[in-house]
Amino acid sequence: MSLITPVILCGGSGTRLWPRSRKHRPKPFIDLIGGSSLFEQTLARCSDPAQFADPVIVAGQAHVPLINSQIDQGRPHQVIVEPAARNTAPAIALAAARLDDQAVMLVCPSDHHISDTEAFQQAAADAAKLAQDNWMVSFGIAAIKPETGYGYIRRAGALEGGYEVSHFVEKPDRQTAEGFLADGGYFWNGGIFALRAGAFLDELAHYRPDMHALVMASVAEGRNDGACFHPQAGHFSAIKGESIDYAVMENTARAAVVPVTMGWSDIGNWDAVHDALPRDAQGNNCEAHPKAVAHELVDCADTLVISDTARVSAIGIEGLCIIVDGDDVLVMSKAAAQAVGKLDGASNQ
């Protein structure tokens, strides 16, 4: 088995994690959990030289300084600078086009949290084997609750280390999600994929020939600048943005899924941050921020406090997130976590 090439996608803006996540300092690059950024943790998970080749990072120009400040500069890497945001299928195709056809890519969002690195690496090995046999492989996260915020993957017949995919399901309603959980044959689609570069480009050429042609042209006419590669902007910007799920995974006859239980979270909102953090006996966490002063929680339960410099004192509250960043104070019930992105503060940064 040859080495796996990590392809790290730095796309999401993370407005639901405002006010810590900001336009100039978005979600992948802030320290939310565990003393380093989700981007740094993503790189670290794929750093064993016995398993992984040098990483390829796909990101917008605005994120390049953040990447340079957080990446180990001693580790060879390549940053592909997207001239425009066109969703995941073109981003992954850029990486594929820059790699050898035989290279097996492990596509990883840069803003997820995974607590069990060993399980991740085992799944990566299983997925890479299938990818070498030209399967388009999704990580299938073991569903542990009837989550309505994720897409699902239905498994079909067994493969070595995984399953063929029967079909993909978009975010279900609550009742449907409960049915999936009871059924046991459905996984969460975690947005992590193992793909042989050449095989992926072949499938893309088949199902999205225009996108394929524009990506190949933008790479052919691109230019290197140190560790950065700049695809030609005109071709790339002409692409109609689409996710890998829509463009390839739901169309291909060779979709596979590798089941994995690895303490995964997409850290989609503050409630998810709280879920990924340790808690005291009352379910509180007020020590997540590395520069935090000593906060004081009295008669509080199920509450998350994150603050950069202000001291937070709380009494008699339950099920809240209190996030302080600079001159912004956010107080919300955990049940309202999804609504943060709609706040004036989050939308007019």
Add this chain to the structure above:
Amino acid sequence: MSLITPVILCGGSGTRLWPRSRKHRPKPFIDLIGGSSLFEQTLARCSDPAQFADPVIVAGQAHVPLINSQIDQGRPHQVIVEPAARNTAPAIALAAARLDDQAVMLVCPSDHHISDTEAFQQAAADAAKLAQDNWMVSFGIAAIKPETGYGYIRRAGALEGGYEVSHFVEKPDRQTAEGFLADGGYFWNGGIFALRAGAFLDELAHYRPDMHALVMASVAEGRNDGACFHPQAGHFSAIKGESIDYAVMENTARAAVVPVTMGWSDIGNWDAVHDALPRDAQGNNCEAHPKAVAHELVDCADTLVISDTARVSAIGIEGLCIIVDGDDVLVMSKAAAQAVGKLDGASNQ
């Protein structure tokens, strides 16, 4: 009827209104309600020259600069600087000893809120008449709920404009308070008193001869410094601190009560601040602080937001107070309002 002399007591520390109330900027001197401080509002209520003489303010040395910055310097006044904090009986006695025996004092805490100034002034007139006849007169606030945080006054036979006092009751338990409310013959003890200076000193000499002697000695040996009068410190510090209620009101045979309904609150905690402020249709107020930036409340109810510079955004919360002051953020359920003073932040300022 001669003019009434306002005697304004600047005693309370207001730790339950932390973090806005601070040691260096205590409760009477901060703008909580209505665009001016409670001290300024107290002075303004007693400013009609047809009813009130020049005010006497009793305060500690630390508060003198705040008083000087908030008082109308064109209005003659006297500040009696307590050498030590010895509760209300000695403070009131200092003022009495500095005034003519015939002067009628209206003793007012500097940190209460009264929304109906006309009702206050009418009650002051009624109380002053009784005080001229040597009654020791309490304002009896009409009880509107079974409050367990106040003392109560039981009325006896009618007097002109008021009643004789049967007895004073310390803070009752809930059931007792409900009984008082149903009975109708009980008032809240609001800590506002009308007293003829000479009559009060006579009663004090009778019931607390040591305190009386030490106050008279500290005034006899005191010194003037501009508008400030400094009682001699040694005598005054030797006094055993005691409230007027304990030292005189509960002992005297001439206690009277004047009933009044005047939108009174002692603004004892943040819940009380919220009660004294206007509210929107959802019961929220996020506009109380004069320098407030535009806060945003989404799906919130019964919530108070006060912040000096930070912008507060809240979603899906109910029955909370969010107070931001400098580098301190306080978030609490309104039911926990009484516990604020016990926070580390409030107790170690």
